[in-house]
Amino acid sequence: MTAKQIDDGQTVRPHMTVHDAKAAIAFYTKAFGAAEIFRLAEPSGRIGHAEIRIGDSVVMLNDEYPDFGAKSPTSVGGSPVAFYIRVADTDAAVARAVKAGATVVRPVEDQFYGERMGMVACPFGYRWSLSQPREQVDPAEMQKRWTKMLESGKP
Numbered sequence: 001m002t003a004k005q006i007d008d009g010q011t012v013r014p015h016m017t018v019h020d021a022k023a024a025i026a027f028y029t030k031a032f033g034a035a036e037i038f039r040l041a042e043p044s045g046r047i048g049h050a051e052i053r054i055g056d057s058v059v060m061l062n063d064e065y066p067d068f069g070a071k072s073p074t075s076v077g078g079s080p081v082a083f084y085i086r087v088a089d090t091d092a093a094v095a096r097a098v099k100a101g102a103t104v105v106r107p108v109e110d111q112f113y114g115e116r117m118g119m120v121a122c123p124f125g126y127r128w129s130l131s132q133p134r135e136q137v138d139p140a141e142m143q144k145r146w147t148k149m150l151e152s153g154k155p
Contacts, residue, residue, distance in 0.1 A: 021047035031100035073125025
C-alpha cells in the first residue's frame, strides 16, 4: 500500500490515554456518536491501541502504560488538552453527552465568534467543546467583539 492509498485526509490525529479504554469507547459512542474502528487488546483486556471515528475524524486511544509515560488525566490530576467537535445542534449534543455521563463545564450559549457552544467534561478527564456555526465572523470583527466583551466584564 502506498501512502496515497491509506491517506484519509486527516493530517493530525489526537491520541488520548485514558484510565479505562473499554469504558471510554462505550462512553464516546453514547455521548458523541463515535464508531469503533478497531482495538488491540492484551489477553488481560488492557487496550494498547484503539481507534474511533467521531464525525469525519479518527481519535486514537489507549489504556495507561505508566512504564513509558502513558498516563491518563486521572493519574496526573487533569489535562490541559481539550477537544472541539462541530455539531449540527449544540443543545442536543450537550444533552446527549450529559445523558451519557458527561458534566457541563460551560453551558450552551451563543459566542462572540459566531458559534453556539457548550463544554462538557467526560468521565475520563478531558473537556469537549460542542459547537454549532451560526455566522461567519472575520478575525477583525471577532477581535472587536472579544474586546467589547472583556470591557463589559463578562469573560
